[in-house]
Amino acid sequence: MALLDxxxxxxxxxxxxxxxxTGTVSLLAAQVMGRxxxxxxxLLLLVLPLLSLAGTRVLKPRFQVYREFNxxxxxxxxxxxxxxxxxxxxxxxxHALMEEQLPxxxxxxxxxxxxxxxxxxxxxxxxxxxxxxxRGQFLIGPxxxxxxxxxxxxxxxxxxxxxxxxxxxxxxVDLPETGLAGARGHDxxxxxxxxxxxxxxxxxxxEYRNGDPMRRVHWxxxxxxxxxxxxxxxxxxxxxxxxxxxQRYLAYSHGAGYISGGAAADAHELVTNDAFEWAVTxxxxxxxHLGERNYALRCLDPAGEPAFLHSPSAPEPEADEYSGAGGLxxxxxxxxxxxxxxxxxxxxxxxxxxxxxxLMDKLSAHRLRGPILAVLGRLSAAEAAALAxxxxxxxxxxxxxxxxxxxxxxxxxxxLRRGGWRAVAVTAATPLxxxxxxxxxxxxxxxxAAADVRRGAGGRR
Numbered sequence: 001m002a003l004l005d006x007x008x009x010x011x012x013x014x015x016x017x018x019x020x021x022t023g024t025v026s027l028l029a030a031q032v033m034g035r036x037x038x039x040x041x042x043l044l045l046l047v048l049p050l051l052s053l054a055g056t057r058v059l060k061p062r063f064q065v066y067r068e069f070n071x072x073x074x075x076x077x078x079x080x081x082x083x084x085x086x087x088x089x090x091x092x093x094x095h096a097l098m099e100e101q102l103p104x105x106x107x108x109x110x111x112x113x114x115x116x117x118x119x120x121x122x123x124x125x126x127x128x129x130x131x132x133x134x135r136g137q138f139l140i141g142p143x144x145x146x147x148x149x150x151x152x153x154x155x156x157x158x159x160x161x162x163x164x165x166x167x168x169x170x171x172x173v174d175l176p177e178t179g180l181a182g183a184r185g186h187d188x189x190x191x192x193x194x195x196x197x198x199x200x201x202x203x204x205x206x207e208y209r210n211g212d213p214m215r216r217v218h219w220x221x222x223x224x225x226x227x228x229x230x231x232x233x234x235x236x237x238x239x240x241x242x243x244x245x246x247q248r249y250l251a252y253s254h255g256a257g258y259i260s261g262g263a264a265a266d267a268h269e270l271v272t273n274d275a276f277e278w279a280v281t282x283x284x285x286x287x288x289h290l291g292e293r294n295y296a297l298r299c300l301d302p303a304g305e306p307a308f309l310h311s312p313s314a315p316e317p318e319a320d321e322y323s324g325a326g327g328l329x330x331x332x333x334x335x336x337x338x339x340x341x342x343x344x345x346x347x348x349x350x351x352x353x354x355x356x357x358x359l360m361d362k363l364s365a366h367r368l369r370g371p372i373l374a375v376l377g378r379l380s381a382a383e384a385a386a387l388a389x390x391x392x393x394x395x396x397x398x399x400x401x402x403x404x405x406x407x408x409x410x411x412x413x414x415x416l417r418r419g420g421w422r423a424v425a426v427t428a429a430t431p432l433x434x435x436x437x438x439x440x441x442x443x444x445x446x447x448x449a450a451a452d453v454r455r456g457a458g459g460r461r
């Protein structure tokens with residue numbers, strides 16, 4: 001038996017290998033002894049496992065698999081429950097051993113038997129949980145099943161479905177209240193509420209026309225003019241904000257220390273590193289912070305294109321405007337599998353240039369309608385000079401510049417500040433909440449350095 005266990009188990013079972021071995025020995029004995037009855041037995045022992053093998057390969061049982069994630073999408077470090085329903089759709093009976101194939105990051109693949117003890121109406125239901133510490137899109141499944149012939153001689157494992165994609169979105173960090181989201185003049189909630197609820201003296205009126213609803217009649221103006229007057233406009237203005245997310249490879253790559261990894265569901269590599277992961281979390285957190293305060297959001301890249309144009313997880317890659325809970329959900333899904341793009345070597349064909357007229361045109365189209373927030377990688381002096389004038393298109397302009405060493409970003413920050421930006425330099429170790437608060441502190445240059453000191457102290461404890 002120990003010798004038989006060394007043979008491949010994905011072709012024949014131990015019983016099948018035993019019959020083949022016995023048939024081979026019987027065939028040799030038949031030739032030596034000249035016994036025709038022994039020859040017939042040998043052929044039977046050899047042919048039966050081979051027929052069983054052909055049957056399991058050709059006559060594959062058919063199943064239908066339904067897979068549901070709850071919640072879907074799921075945030076990083078949160079748990080999602082996977083519910084499986086497996087039903088046989090073709091002829092056949094018997095039991096099968098099934099396994100849900102999972103990416104290695106999720107640990108050991110769950111194994112279950114079909115049919116389940118609690119099977120109802122021919123459908124077996126199973127449930128397990130998944131959690132991922134990293135964002136991305138992951139192929140969950142397929143379910144593979146191990147089938148055997150009625151005699152238990154051959155074994156065949158094959159997939160019975162194609163699997164489903166689980167989207168893991170970046171989790172937002174709670175940001176503290178700052179002047180950006182408080183009472184801040186014409187780009188915030190307070191001013192918007194004033195515009196949305198004007199006084200009688202601010203309302204524009206016109207003469208009544210046939211078809212105008214009576215609810216729009218302005219009685220004070222009617223009394224003054226001696227004829228029916230109606231409100232000309234009843235608009236509610238929504239505060240707006242523009243988020244620029246830098247996703248250029250060269251703005252985040254750091255030579256030999258560069259990290260790339262994590263496969264998306266379509267087999268494309270998710271190219272990222274710690275600095276870009278900080279930027280993605282910042283973009284998600286800022287979007288959530290503003291979205292919960294009823295901002296309409298516009299998301300762009302440094303070239304003025306829609307920020308998620310190259311994200312394989314974006315529901316609408318060409319969209320750049322988002323509002324409400326649905327808009328926040330779309331931003332989260334778009335950020336799930338976004339990666340660094342563009343040329344990987346200086347001097348290569350870069351395509352659209354960052355911070356050029358196309359971006360300026362996009363910003364000018366919504367001039368002074370709200371703040372501009374830029375989450376940027378490393379900037380050259382020329383790139384900082386090109387971006388600096390963009391602050392004039394926003395009611396306020398805020399920039400987070402992610403670098404290896406915040407102390408080296410002084411000249412870039414000074415260029416941006418002269419253009420009207422409130423700019424803060426951070427590293428991948430800087431707490432996002434502290435970086436956000438720094439805008440109220442005038443962009444404290446030593447913020448990231450202090451974070452590095454705290455990290456070092458934490459490592460010594």
